[in-house]
Amino acid sequence: MVRRIQEEDLQAIELAVALHSEGAMVQQIADALKNAPPRRTLQYRLKSLVDDGRLIMEGEGRAARYFVPQIVEAAGEATARAEAQAEGEALLPLSKEGEGIRAYVRKAVEARKPVGYNRAFLDSYRPNESFYLSAAERTHLREVGTPKIAEQPAGTYARQILNRLLIDLSWNSSRLEGNTYSLLDTKRLIDFGEEAEGKQRLEAQMILNHKDAIEFLIGEVDEIGFNRYTVLNLHALLANNLLADPQAAGSLRHIGVGIERSVFHPLEVPQQIEECFDQILATASAITDPFEQAFFVMVQIPYLQPFDDVNKRVSRLSANMPLIKSNLAPLSFEGVPRKAYTNAVLGIYELNKVELLKDVFIWAYERSADRYAAVQQSLGEPDPFRLRHREALREVIRAVIGGRMDKKRATAHLKGWTHEKIDEAEREQFRETAENELLSLHEGNFARYQVRPSEFAAWREAWNR
Incomplete structure (x- = not known):
């Protein structure tokens, strides 16, 4: 007759394992038990605990170590927190939904489910009926983003702070793409045309392209909008001299593309890409709230991947169009951790969930609005x-x-x-x-x-x- 394992014996083993946060070997467990059973019996009980999920075993034979699951989870959480702190993400407060999205996209690629482009994500959005940003969020953003100036022609506020905006937005948007120029390097490049020593030429090109694109948006403020003329030319300016095929600048994609470190597979049929691109522009044009417009294109343009490359850059500068036209504080992405932004976009790609990107957007806009309010104050009233x-x-x-x-x-x-x-x-x-x-x-x-x-x-x- 098989003798049933006594619960108190199992609990004693669990306590002995818990004494070793880095994992306990069989002999260490035996040494910690008051009345240790024979080694074979102890191994049998350990196997029972592992089978029931009460312990975790790593390794085999004499090298096997046993862990209490709660300790493993706590260690994993601590590691994730340490990584987030190192990447700057800890500075950014996240909603519960945002934390869930981040936890998913931080999993190994092999642990995430491959997905393709979901047309319903775009089709289900109805301008001025559907909202990514709640009414309270839109009101808050307008309160923090409205400068204390009299009503003026479109683009006036952006022109007043143009010198600061050229450097801030060019640097931060390039930084989010992995550009290694410092803020001071960027200022010297934009102000004096001096390239930083030891840097790749394409990094200088990327920053100067941003400068040209920002000047285009502000200089043509009465003509720009969510139309082909604006967005295609915006892409051409941002992609200038950066693509393998020069004709791809300002043209919709006719080739398949992949997303690094993602299980998302974008559309590959050119006709469908063009249809969705035109639908995005028409939908964005119909949205009346400038903040909802800005966030909508930050979601949908990268998700479609309408261009061979430079899609996220196009979305970030496109997001500034309604803000510039409405004389609201621009969005320069100051201080946004690159990893936080990347994870947020992955949440769009792989889950069609906007909450993490919304956390990033609102936090970034609050910082930008505070910065340009201070800049405006230092500039005084315009003549x-x-x-x-x-x-x-x-x-x-x-x-x-x-x-x-x-x-x-x-x-x-x-x-x-x-x-x-x-x-x-x-x-x-x-x-x-x-x-x-x-x-x-x-x-x-x-x-x-x-x-x-x-x-x-x-x-x-x-x-x-």
């Missing part, structure tokens, strides 16, 4: 005359720089140009404003006139003769 004539000033100053005019030629050009284009009552003030602007230009502030460093350097040489 209403300069604001009213901002396009005319940009046009005439770009002409002076592009024409490499010295002071004498510039004075003559300003006089003739002003006489032709400015009302008589404001001509003198306009000329004075333009002349002061030309005199105050230097390497750190010429970017707002959308001229390249080489153009500016050539003009300065002529100007200072």
Whole structure:
């Protein structure tokens, strides 16, 4: 007759194992027991505990170690927390749903279920009826993102902080792609055209592409929108000189692509890619809330992968379009941990769940809004005359720089140009404003006139003769 194992004997073994957080070997367990049974009996009881899930065994034979499951789980959680802290994710507060998504996408690729593109994820969204952001979240974002300025033409706020935005957004968006330029490296590159030593040329190209794309969005604020013209040209600017096929810049994808470290398989049929791309643009255009618009494209553009590459960059800059047009604080992604952003996008790819990306979006926008509120305060109130004539000033100053005019030629050009284009009552003030602007230009502030460093350097040489 087989003798039933007494529960107290099993509990004693569990307690003996628990004394060793790094795992207990058979002899260590025997030494810890008050009345240790014969070795074969102890092994039999250990097997019973393992079969019942009360202990975990790792290794075989004499090298086998036994663990209490709760200790293994706690160690795993501690490791995950340590990794998150090292990656900066611990700074970012997550919702319960966001934590669940992160836990899933942090599993080994082999432990995650392969998935394809789910058209229903896009089809089920109804603009102004479906919402990724709740009413309370949208209200909160508008409260923190509305600058304390009088009502002004679209893009005015972004123009006021353009120099800061060029550096912040170019650096942070590039950093999220693995670019190793520092913030100071980025500033030198944008302000002076100086590439950082020891860095790859493509990293400088990526940052300069961001600069061009941001200037496009702000410079063409009255023309941009969620349409093919804007998004295709945005991709062309961001992908300039970075793709193996130069014709792929600004063109929808005709090849299959894979996602590194993901079990998601994007669409491969060009006709379907084009249909979904047009549907994304039409849906985004119909959304009335700028924050919902911004977040919608951050979700759907990367999920579709409409381009050969540079999809997430397109989504991040596209997200800024409704914010720029509405004179809201832009989203520069300052401080967003790269791993947190990557995990959030993986949650979209593999689970069609937006909560983790929403946690990242709201936290990042709060930081951006605080930063640009401080920047605006340091800049003071804008000059209403300069604001009213901002396009005319940009046009005439770009002409002076592009024409490499010295002071004498510039004075003559300003006089003739002003006489032709400015009302008589404001001509003198306009000329004075333009002349002061030309005199105050230097390497750190010429970017707002959308001229390249080489153009500016050539003009300065002529100007200072």
